[in-house]
Every structure is written in structure tokens, then in C-alpha cells.
Amino acid sequence: QQQVKQSPQSLIVQKGGISIINCAYENTAFDYFPWYQQFPGKGPALLIAIRPDVSEKKEGRFTISFNKSAKQFSLHIMDSQPGDSATYFCAAKGGYQKVTFGIGTKLQVIP
Amino acid sequence: DTAVSQTPKYLVTQMGNDKSIKCEQNLGHDTMYWYKQDSKKFLKIMFSYNNKELIINETVPNRFSPKSPDKAHLNLHINSLELGDSAVYFCASSQGYRDSPLHFGNGTRLTVT
Numbered sequence: 459q460q461q462v463k464q465s466p467q468s469l470i471v472q473k474g475g476i477s478i479i480n481c482a483y484e485n486t487a488f489d490y491f492p493w494y495q496q497f498p499g500k501g502p503a504l505l506i507a508i509r510p511d512v513s514e515k516k517e518g519r520f521t522i523s524f525n526k527s528a529k530q531f532s533l534h535i536m537d538s539q540p541g542d543s544a545t546y547f548c549a550a551k552g553g554y555q556k557v558t559f560g561i562g563t564k565l566q567v568i569p
Numbered sequence: 570d571t572a573v574s575q576t577p578k579y580l581v582t583q584m585g586n587d588k589s590i591k592c593e594q595n596l597g598h599d600t601m602y603w604y605k606q607d608s609k610k611f612l613k614i615m616f617s618y619n620n621k622e623l624i625i626n627e628t629v630p631n632r633f634s635p636k637s638p639d640k641a642h643l644n645l646h647i648n649s650l651e652l653g654d655s656a657v658y659f660c661a662s663s664q665g666y667r668d669s670p671l672h673f674g675n676g677t678r679l680t681v682t
Binding site: 492501503551553557561564 | 573609610611612613614617625659661665667668670671672673674675676
């Protein structure tokens with residue numbers, strides 16, 4: 459049972475373009491939505507996170523958009539760069555419960 | 570300074586053997602985890618310890634046994650290794666508050682032949 463559905467599984471974007479990764483959740487108890495970035499040979503690292511009381515959070519070129527009524531959230535990477543090529547995981551957590559991860563999106567930014 | 574370090578980085582062994590992976594964190598966190606990442610990159614939690622107490626124990630074969638000697642260490646021992654155990658195992662830590670992010674180590678790639 460996949461509690462956090464993530465799409466697409468892979469994404470190829472031209473340098474300078476916008477990368478968009480979408481996630482949807484079912485459990486209304488989730489109240490914290492982090493995104494993790496993982497480079498080959500490394501562990502995932504927190505990129506940006508949002509609580510459901512805001513609809514958008516921006517940090518540099520990375521923006522999370524959150525739609526509470528639709529139970530969807532997405533990551534936008536503006537001006538995508540080859541150095542952004544990595545696997546991105548959306549995740550969700552409710553209170554002190556475990557973090558539930560999406561299946562991951564492998565992003566490739568081509569020059 | 571490595572925040573979450575795990576050893577070894579690579580582990581190649583034969584079926585039926587017993588092996589251990591060690592993890593240490595120097596972040597002062599009170600919660601530590603083991604995650605398994607399969608070949609399709611899916612991250613699945615296996616265990617979680619809070620202040621040396623087991624709090625999450627997912628449906629994992631009992632061949633896997635975690636042990637936390639103190640708050641800064643969480644080891645994973647695997648008995649009678651099987652081909653399907655081949656994966657990357659990540660140790661992670663976090664602090665107790667609800668929005669505390671996970672800090673992952675760089676993983677141990679286990680290959681069972």
C-alpha cells in the first residue's frame with residue numbers, strides 16, 4: 459500500500475528549464491511534507507519541507523506547492539542545472555510517526 | 570566531521586553468512602533508524618530506536634536484529650544472509666521534535682552472492 463504516490467519516476471529536463479515532480483497522499487493525519495535529494499553513492503538529504511498551513515514555500519530555485527484539499531504537493535526546480543541531477547523523494551509524516559517516502563524521481567538535467 | 574557514519578561502505582558475502590553493519594551519529598540526536606533501499610531506489614524503514622528503545626519494528630525477517638548500545642550508535646546484525654538481502658542499507662538519525670529532518674549516512678551496499 460503506497461501511502462505517498464510520486465510521479466514521474468524519471469524526468470529529463472534541459473538546462474534552464476523547470477523540473478516538476480508531483481506527489482499525492484491519502485492519510486489526512488500527515489502534517490509534515492519534506493523533500494529529500496539523493497546523489498549517487500550518497501544518502502538522501504533534506505532539500506525543503508512544508509507544513510500544510512501554507513500553500514507554497516520557496517528556497518532559492520526550489521519551491522514546494524501544496525494543495526491541502528486535493529491532498530497533493532509538488533516540487534518545482536526553476537532554472538534547472540546539471541548539478542541538480544539526482545533522485546528526489548517526496549515524503550510525509552504525521553506527528554511523531556515514521557516518515558513515509560514516495561518511490562523517488564530520477565532527474566536528469568541535460569546541458 | 571561526518572554527522573552520520575556507517576561502516577563498512579561495501580559488504581560482499583555469500584549466502585548463509587552472518588554480517589554486521591555499524592552506525593554512529595555525532596549530532597546528539599535521540600532517534601536512530603535503519604532503512605533499506607532496493608534496486609529500484611525505494612526507501613523502506615526497517616527499525617527505529619529512541620533513546621536506545623526500539624519504537625518501530627516493521628515487517629522485517631527476524632534474521633535482522635538491531636542493537637543500540639547507546640544513543641549515538643545503532644548496529645544491524647543480519648543472520649543467514651539471503652540473495653534478496655542485497656540492497657543498500659542506510660542509517661539515519663533525527664531529533665525528537667515532530668518536524669525534525671532525517672540525517673542519513675552514505676549507506677552500506679550489501680551484495681549477497
